[in-house]
Amino acid sequence: MKTLLSFIAAAALALSLGCSSQRANQSEGTASNPLPGTANTQSSTTSATNLSGPDADFVNKAAQGGLAEVQLGQMVAQKAQNQAVKDFAQRMVDDHSKANDQLKQLASQKGITLPADVDSSDKQFQDQLSSASGAKFDKMYMDHMVQDHKKDVSEFQSEATKAADPDVKNFAQQTLPTLQDHLQQAQTTDKQLKGGR
16 A cells, blocks of 8 residues: 555656646747747848838938928029029929939838938028029029039949948939939039039
8 A cells, every 4th residue: 555655656746747847848938939920020020121220321311302402493493593593493303303202112111211301401501592582592502403413423322332222222223323414414504604614
């Protein structure tokens, strides 16, 4: 009888040890393996929605610059004295509106929110320009367009070769020729305003 009790006690102890080790294994498995698909969902969401720092900076800067070009262009197309300046300003509205739409689509695909307004330096220039008139207004605008497009061309050239994200790189490559053409037209118009010097 004593032997039988010892056997039952030993069996019960072995059984309880087996169950507790199985529970420990299950809890370890749960901790290291979350719900099926959750880890993958999180990592794929992160890679799909986040651009690298430089690419995101470029997209945000391009969006603000595009907004500024359209806003300035609209004002200048109405207020400019020289017809070539008016024509250039209207081209800025048309071309940069198209580029801005493409950029919105790209940002939507990448899950990033674009700035809704121009930066402080563009706002400051808009204020200065709106207080000018006549030939001074036209020259101020065209001088600004030459400088601004030199900078834009440089930034887009860099992104067209160095962007980590293929879609951002493609946008920069496709937009660059238009910006180079803008720069050339801005320089020609600016030179005409200054009497061909």
